[in-house]
Amino acid sequence: MLDTSVWSGRISLGGDWVEASGGATYTVVEPATGESLGQVGKASPDDVRRAAQHATEAQRSWAATPHSERAAVLRRAGDLWHAHAEEVMGWNVREVGAVPGMAGFSLDVAAAECFEAAALPSYAAGKVLATDQPRLSISQRVPAGVVGVISPFNVPLILSIRAVAPALALGNAVILKPDPRSAVTGGVTIVRIFEEAGLPAGVLQLLPGGAEVGEALTTDPDVRVIAFTGSTPAGRKVGEAAGRHLKRAHLELGGNSAFLVLEDADVDQAVNLAAWGAFFHQGQICMTVGRHLVHDSLYDAYVEKLAAKADQLPVGNPATDDVALGPIIDEAQRDKIHALVTGSQQAGARLVAGGTYDGLFYRPTVLADSPVDAPAYAEEVFGPVASVVRFSDLDEAVKLATAGDYGLSLGIVTRDAMRGLELAARIPSGIVHVNDQTVNDEANAPFGGLGVSGTGSRHGGAEANIDAFTETRWITLRSEPPTFPF
Ligand code: NAD
Numbered sequence: 001m002l003d004t005s006v007w008s009g010r011i012s013l014g015g016d017w018v019e020a021s022g023g024a025t026y027t028v029v030e031p032a033t034g035e036s037l038g039q040v041g042k043a044s045p046d047d048v049r050r051a052a053q054h055a056t057e058a059q060r061s062w063a064a065t066p067h068s069e070r071a072a073v074l075r076r077a078g079d080l081w082h083a084h085a086e087e088v089m090g091w092n093v094r095e096v097g098a099v100p101g102m103a104g105f106s107l108d109v110a111a112a113e114c115f116e117a118a119a120l121p122s123y124a125a126g127k128v129l130a131t132d133q134p135r136l137s138i139s140q141r142v143p144a145g146v147v148g149v150i151s152p153f154n155v156p157l158i159l160s161i162r163a164v165a166p167a168l169a170l171g172n173a174v175i176l177k178p179d180p181r182s183a184v185t186g187g188v189t190i191v192r193i194f195e196e197a198g199l200p201a202g203v204l205q206l207l208p209g210g211a212e213v214g215e216a217l218t219t220d221p222d223v224r225v226i227a228f229t230g231s232t233p234a235g236r237k238v239g240e241a242a243g244r245h246l247k248r249a250h251l252e253l254g255g256n257s258a259f260l261v262l263e264d265a266d267v268d269q270a271v272n273l274a275a276w277g278a279f280f281h282q283g284q285i286c287m288t289v290g291r292h293l294v295h296d297s298l299y300d301a302y303v304e305k306l307a308a309k310a311d312q313l314p315v316g317n318p319a320t321d322d323v324a325l326g327p328i329i330d331e332a333q334r335d336k337i338h339a340l341v342t343g344s345q346q347a348g349a350r351l352v353a354g355g356t357y358d359g360l361f362y363r364p365t366v367l368a369d370s371p372v373d374a375p376a377y378a379e380e381v382f383g384p385v386a387s388v389v390r391f392s393d394l395d396e397a398v399k400l401a402t403a404g405d406y407g408l409s410l411g412i413v414t415r416d417a418m419r420g421l422e423l424a425a426r427i428p429s430g431i432v433h434v435n436d437q438t439v440n441d442e443a444n445a446p447f448g449g450l451g452v453s454g455t456g457s458r459h460g461g462a463e464a465n466i467d468a469f470t471e472t473r474w475i476t477l478r479s480e481p482p483t484f485p486f
């Protein structure tokens with residue numbers, strides 16, 4: 001399926017794999033080794049214009065395709081992920097540095113997203129409204145038209161497919177712009193799967209590119225909805241540009257999620273959850289536990305056990321070795337992580353594990369006694385760094401957890417789940433897990449954040465996806481035209 005002779009050095013435009021205008025390409029680099037894995041086409045803003053025109057054309061006939069046929073395409077796509085598991089996972093491991101478990105999870109979610117989306121074409125598309133007139137009054141959901149999907153490097157398959165699949169299912173055409181560092185996993189695989197599933201030509205197009213291509217997509221007059229996943233600063237720009245052009249932007253942005261360990265928690269269980277939440281996928285997940293808030297009575301044991309666990313985790317090339325953590329995506333990200341760690345030490349945090357790297361392999365790191373203004377505690381790190389802070393009562397825990405502007409995910413560990421839920425009610429967050437860590441994803445659950453973590457729109461589940469990717473139309477029908485005073 002991923003035979004490079006089909007797509008190497010090309011973009012997907014108007015139903016064909018073609019050279020980008022200008023013929024430019026990106027080299028796909030394996031972060032674990034620095035080796036070149038191949039080439040993808042490098043789209044330009046001109047390609048966005050051409051893709052939007054093709055998409056407008058293709059969308060009309062796709063929306064008019066019987067719902068059962070649209071659903072069948074989504075179901076076939078769902079089946080094909082596992083049929084091509086080895087190839088897709090192999091690319092995810094090498095291109096992104098994901099450990100095989102993460103690549104397998106991404107594959108499962110990709111399939112689940114397609115199966116969930118397969119139920120959308122036949123979902124009730126409207127409501128009959130009360131009316132004071134002798135008429136039938138209906139609200140109807142209609143496709144938004146052309147949807148632009150912009151996705152980041154970190155979990156490229158899930159973060160692209162979670163918007164692509166429901167948008168297609170609801171009768172839209174999609175232009176996908178993945179991050180160039182992960183354009184095979186987050187782009188080529190998806191287009192190839194839908195080609196094999198029988199999606200008509202031009203309904204899904206692929207434009208790997210940088211910010212300038214994302215900007216062109218956001219401002220193109222034929223693109224009506226943008227589904228953006230990425231950093232808060234880039235999300236602000238996308239939101240501003242979309243607002244100027246009077247189009248909707250669904251913004252899924254950064255996080256610095258809090259993980260609260262109450263005094264009745266089992267410290268070993270809490271540490272196991274914390275290590276996964278902080279270090280899984282090298283901490284390059286929007287929901288990663290950023291702030292570990294631990295009750296005084298467990299604090300010392302928690303720090304000691306988390307540091308011991310961090311010291312034991314193997315870090316290395318996930319394509320060749322059995323490791324818990326793979327590489328950071330590139331040097332710029334690694335240097336940003338390291339600057340936040342050293343800046344936190346200078347601010348007074350105590351380094352108890354990690355804080356070192358070899359190439360792009362960053363050791364899982366624990367910073368204890370973090371001052372609340374230490375940068376690795378106060379900002380999103382996007383790396384395997386756990387900052388731990390103590391609290392003595394629930395009011396103090398709430399004050400710590402609610403500080404800062406992010407509001408993506410929240411984890412609370414306590415033997416009294418009801419108390420955990422009551423505590424969660426005091427802490428604004430788009431996602432809450434009582435007795436679990438913060439990193440969770442299911443295709444049927446409405447995923448999204450509050451504050452600077454997003455605009456409050458959601459991906460996941462029929463209701464959220466219909467809100468995201470359709471417009472509402474009011475329709476009335478009468479047997480006889482009404483009469484008016486003049
Ligand atoms: P980024 O914002 O730099 O890039 C994300 C995507 O946006 C890329 O495709 C990039 O090319 C594009 N882009 C950048 N500037 C743009 C602009 N001005 N207009 C249009 N497109 C633009 O993000 P990153 O640093 O590569 O990714 C990590 C960030 O993504 C973290 O902050 C993380 O928390 C966030 N994230 C959020 C979620 C979520 O669901 N909330 C999920 C994963 C990652």
